[in-house]
Amino acid sequence: MSDSPRIIARRDFLRIAAPALPIALAACGWDGGKHLQPVFDKVIAANNKLGEGLLSLRHGRAYEQQIARGEMPSYFISKPAMPILADPSAWHLEVGGMVQKPTQFTPPMLAALPHLGYTVTHHCVEGWSVVKSWHGVPFTTIAALVEPLPAAQYVQFDSFDDGYMNGWDIASAMHPQTMLADAFEGKPITAEHGAPLRLYSPIKLGYKLTKYLTRVTFTDKKPGGYWEDQGYPWFGGL
């Protein structure tokens, strides 16, 4: 008789345990706990590296011009109202950190720089997308003016939206479609979408695109980010 009690016990255990395990995990909205969280951290970090590798492999790959679709919603962190400058004339963009020529860019200086425009798909991490048009100063133009040091492998973008900030890899920042946008849908950008100036690029998820910009810092230390520090992927590349 090969059906020994040991085999029956093992069979019954597996019969119950195999389907019950994922159900039990799911039922409590489990985040992985202290044992799996470090595993997630490692795998997500590897995913980020893979994203950077893909970007460098296919450098310059850009979204093509499209027809506008959908409605762009508005998100900000400040409560209760969306962030609006008390004195717009006092605003300027500070670009510094590991650069040869730290510069303060005033609105007239930015307006005088050559602009880039495109109509592209915008992707939110939630899963929705819209197709909208953006105009702004290519990030490479700003970088050429301030002359970053070779050691600066990251860029930190700060805002006046209650501490909202993002850290980027230099390759994504220097992508030909990454810009500091001052116009949305053919009109000067409004407060809903990050006036007076916001970061924009079709190669990153929406939460990487800092609105209400105040400062751009070239650095050799990997900066965090508002959502990234709470568990969203740091690279956020598409």
Added chain:
Amino acid sequence: MTSIPTDTGVTAPTPAVEPGAAVLRHRPLVRITHWLNAVFLAGMIASGLQIYAAYAHIGYHGDTFNVPNPFDGSRLAIPGPVKLGGWLAGGLRWHFTLAWPFVLTGVAYVLFLLFSGEWRALLFRPRDIPGAWQMTRYYLRLRPDHPPQGKHNPLQRSAYTFALVLAVIAILTGFAIAKPIQLSFLTTLFGGYEWARYWHFVTVWTFTAFIVAHVVMVFVADPASLRAIITGRYRGRFASHE
């Protein structure tokens, strides 16, 4: 080996093994990948539903496509207990971590199928069409006796082949919506980002339907096969290996 005639005139080999004696049906790699896959797929579905729930519509924001979707957020919300991760970021961390072992398990299994020759017993081929028709007739009670079969009958082979194709579509649409620019050839293949997301979502429901049918058929048609996928040994009524 003797043969018995069936009512179609096709002859089928008699079982090579005495009924009641255990035959080795599933090799360890098949059993291990099957159960790993069960866990990983359940995790992928549960964390995927957590992600889907963050925007439970198909189409552009504010411009929902008119496609069949009973789980559109305005109709039926995804219930909490089937979601994994607690919130969107938690769901993403599970999904983008489990995706790798899910893919690797599948690749290991497919390589085993190819190199062991097991694919002959598993994959549906054109020669299975007459047999599939006879199995359909049996299930519709148009023929009284179960057609003789080996390890899997032709309808099982069609279901398992379909599940493999479904897994490939799930993985490719997953990469298509994760990297719509860097892997834009994939995204374009599935009709663009919004449609790739839709097809990714459709695979979830198709997989769920497959799993339900798969488990029901185990208990209804051949309960002995449950033991076979756990211990490897089979002592049920379809004892022939081929």
